[in-house]
Amino acid sequence: MNKFQYPTYESSHEQKHRKRLNLQSWILTAPAMLWLLFFFLLPYLIVVIYSFLTPDIYDIKFELSLESYRQIFNGDYLRPFLISFRMAFITTVMCILLGYPVAYFIARSSEKLRSTLLVMIIIPFWTNLIIRIFSWRIFLASNGVLNDTLMSLHLIKAPLEIMRTDLAVGLVMVYVYLPYMILPLYSVIEKIDFTLLNAAMDLGASEVKAFFRVTLPLSLTGIFAGSILVFIPALGAYLITQLVGNQRSLYIGQVITYKIKNIPRNWPMASALSLTLLFLVTVLLAGAYFLWLRNKQRRRGESD
Amino acid sequence: MEEIKLEHLTKDFGGFRAVDNVSLTVRSGELFSFLGPSGCGKTTLLRMIAGFEIPNTGRIFVGNEDITDLPPYKRPVNTIFQNYSLFPHMNLYDNVAFGLRIKKESKAVIRTKVRDMLALVKMEDQAGKYPDQISGGQKQRIAIARALINDPKVLLLDEPLAALDLKLRQHMLIELMNIHDAVGITFIYVTHDQSEAMSISDRVAVMNRGEFIQEGPPDDIYERPNSVFSAYFIGETNLITGEVIDVEDEYAQIRCDSGDGEFFDIDSTFKFKPNPGQKLTLSLRPEKIAISRHKPHHQEDINVIKGVIEDILYLGSHTQYIVNVGKLKVRVFSQHKRVYFDDKALDWEEPVWLFWHDTDTWLINELPESNGFEHDLTTDSTTHRQVRRANQA
Numbered sequence: 001m002n003k004f005q006y007p008t009y010e011s012s013h014e015q016k017h018r019k020r021l022n023l024q025s026w027i028l029t030a031p032a033m034l035w036l037l038f039f040f041l042l043p044y045l046i047v048v049i050y051s052f053l054t055p056d057i058y059d060i061k062f063e064l065s066l067e068s069y070r071q072i073f074n075g076d077y078l079r080p081f082l083i084s085f086r087m088a089f090i091t092t093v094m095c096i097l098l099g100y101p102v103a104y105f106i107a108r109s110s111e112k113l114r115s116t117l118l119v120m121i122i123i124p125f126w127t128n129l130i131i132r133i134f135s136w137r138i139f140l141a142s143n144g145v146l147n148d149t150l151m152s153l154h155l156i157k158a159p160l161e162i163m164r165t166d167l168a169v170g171l172v173m174v175y176v177y178l179p180y181m182i183l184p185l186y187s188v189i190e191k192i193d194f195t196l197l198n199a200a201m202d203l204g205a206s207e208v209k210a211f212f213r214v215t216l217p218l219s220l221t222g223i224f225a226g227s228i229l230v231f232i233p234a235l236g237a238y239l240i241t242q243l244v245g246n247q248r249s250l251y252i253g254q255v256i257t258y259k260i261k262n263i264p265r266n267w268p269m270a271s272a273l274s275l276t277l278l279f280l281v282t283v284l285l286a287g288a289y290f291l292w293l294r295n296k297q298r299r300r301g302e303s304d
Numbered sequence: 305m306e307e308i309k310l311e312h313l314t315k316d317f318g319g320f321r322a323v324d325n326v327s328l329t330v331r332s333g334e335l336f337s338f339l340g341p342s343g344c345g346k347t348t349l350l351r352m353i354a355g356f357e358i359p360n361t362g363r364i365f366v367g368n369e370d371i372t373d374l375p376p377y378k379r380p381v382n383t384i385f386q387n388y389s390l391f392p393h394m395n396l397y398d399n400v401a402f403g404l405r406i407k408k409e410s411k412a413v414i415r416t417k418v419r420d421m422l423a424l425v426k427m428e429d430q431a432g433k434y435p436d437q438i439s440g441g442q443k444q445r446i447a448i449a450r451a452l453i454n455d456p457k458v459l460l461l462d463e464p465l466a467a468l469d470l471k472l473r474q475h476m477l478i479e480l481m482n483i484h485d486a487v488g489i490t491f492i493y494v495t496h497d498q499s500e501a502m503s504i505s506d507r508v509a510v511m512n513r514g515e516f517i518q519e520g521p522p523d524d525i526y527e528r529p530n531s532v533f534s535a536y537f538i539g540e541t542n543l544i545t546g547e548v549i550d551v552e553d554e555y556a557q558i559r560c561d562s563g564d565g566e567f568f569d570i571d572s573t574f575k576f577k578p579n580p581g582q583k584l585t586l587s588l589r590p591e592k593i594a595i596s597r598h599k600p601h602h603q604e605d606i607n608v609i610k611g612v613i614e615d616i617l618y619l620g621s622h623t624q625y626i627v628n629v630g631k632l633k634v635r636v637f638s639q640h641k642r643v644y645f646d647d648k649a650l651d652w653e654e655p656v657w658l659f660w661h662d663t664d665t666w667l668i669n670e671l672p673e674s675n676g677f678e679h680d681l682t683t684d685s686t687t688h689r690q691v692r693r694a695n696q697a
Binding site: 193195196198199200201202203204205206209213214217218 | 354355356375376377381382383385387389390391392393402403406407450451454
């Protein structure tokens with residue numbers, strides 16, 4: 001052990017230098033900070049305030065009220081929440097299952113092929129989301145590309161009713177959010193030292209066992225990051241559910257929008273629902289992070 | 305414990321032949337080294353034994369079992385990888401237990417065996433640490449424990465010490481030998497470092513361009529190289545070309561051209577049958593040559609030639625002299641023992657006598673492929689001399 005320690009003091013020159021660095025970093029981050037303050041924090045504050053006010057037909061009345069929260073706690077909006085969470089969960093799982101092999105394949109392909117494949121993953125982002133969703137509508141419609149093809153091949157007699165079902169929502173969700181899963185997964189898998197797989201196989205593990213004991217545990221951080229990137233936007237998705245979903249099962253994003261769009265408007269309800277969603281996501285993330293940390297600590301502890 | 309047999313192994317990568325028709329029997333319990341420069345095919349050969357490469361032709365046997373077509377996880381061999389390849393997400397205990405867990409051994413068995421193994425490599429008190437928390441030498445030990453716990457019939461070591469610094473390398477070398485003695489299984493050791501291979505191995509195979517050049521005990525390869533390549537690659541040597549004049553019993557008289565019109569004769573020993581008139585190469589180890597400003601009185605069975613010191617390199621344990629014999633440069637290592645000869649140190653440009661016993665010259669039945677062998681030496685010594693002269697001035 002190194003017992004010797006250098007005395008820690010700063011010369012006045014060093015202090016000045018440190019102060020200047022501090023000032024510099026403040027100046028450099030100020031634009032972003034101000035941006036966030038005015039366009040994120042303040043609007044959110046308005047949302048918080050609104051959620052405690054009373055609705056009016058078009059606007060709000062400045063009278064304090066807990067009515068919105070009462071209704072939420074009463075369970076009046078349980079169904080859209082459940083539907084949304086279920087769909088976000090399914091989307092995330094599907095994205096992991098579909099995205100992992102793709103990310104793995106890209107990470108293990110030659111450098112030249114790799115960049116081509118990555119560009120192909122990113123290309124969909126260059127097209128507007130609404131246009132992409134509409135193209136799915138054309139594809140899935142009862143007289144759309146899919147049904148026409150299947151009918152002309154005589155595989156089906158009547159068109160499949162996929163449009164305006166939860167299946168359609170799921171398909172489009174996975175399509176839209178898959179790149180958000182693939183990219184973080186790729187960046188983690190790419191860094192895995194593949195001689196570790198050789199080592200595992202050398203020690204008696206078949207390819208499958210080596211994957212589950214080495215590759216998969218080492219890519220967990222990627223799965224975690226990708227899941228967050230997919231789950232949260234999927235939870236609040238509005239465009240997809242609105243454009244390919246049906247009106248019988250309303251997702252939470254739709255409910256919030258309707259509260260503002262339809263008259264009589266209910267700004268406080270919309271605000272309260274948004275904040276509840278935010279709260280649930282935060283709790284979920286914190287929980288996941290906590291589990292992650294504890295798991296890590298437990299593994300560090302189990303030496304014997 | 306079983307021997308390993310390689311039969312006519314060949315491996316091509318694209319158009320490149322990495323291993324060319326190699327056959328070998330490694331005796332059980334032996335510590336055998338593949339020694340060669342990088343790209344000579346030694347690692348490919350090892351990876352074929354481990355199962356990571358499939359030979360194009362040839363068979364591999366462990367005992368009587370043909371393992372050529374078995375996947376790595378079904379072979380009775382384990383590997384120490386060059387960078388250890390410890391699993392970063394597992395602590396040391398779990399790393400060592402990995403093989404047993406795959407085999408679904410009971411917890412109690414795993415616990416005892418892992419403890420024994422960690423004790424063998426003196427890491428029992430570090431079991432809870434993670435690979436990123438330990439030093440290179442410790443990683444090395446864990447890699448050994450992780451491999452040996454599976455009771456392999458053969459342990460393959462792929463440049464295991466290359467990532468360690470010199471002192472640690474020397475220390476681990478001894479430890480490896482102790483472990484080899486303790487477990488008694490066959491070790492196959494791959495290295496490009498000739499001193500490592502020499503000190504640790506029972507037998508060594510010198511490899512170049514995918515082929516075995518020579519195999520045998522280290523001292524045999526060092527004292528009796530069969531080729532210019534093994535003479536040059538193992539240790540330091542002077543390679544002098546000459547023509548056979550006469551052969552008498554186990555000695556041959558070789559006439560060497562000093563390059564400036566003068567010839568000198570050297571008596572040499574050999575393993576093949578040289579014919580008068582044949583041109584071939586002499587290998588003369590620098591440490592076998594005595595250097596003095598006086599001609600030796602006793603000259604029977606001794607080769608004596610005359611030269612001029614061109615350069616002196618002080619190397620601590622010994623001094624290296626570069627002596628010009630005509631246009632030839634002969635390297636001489638002289639230890640600092642001041643009991644013989646003159647006490648006054650030899651100096652630059654001083655005429656000296658070089659002499660050595662006839663049996664210390666060894667005849668090689670081929671000519672050097674190129675004279676590039678001496679290149680590094682000459683450039684080195686020139687710079688050195690210039691520096692010395694500049695300092696003296």
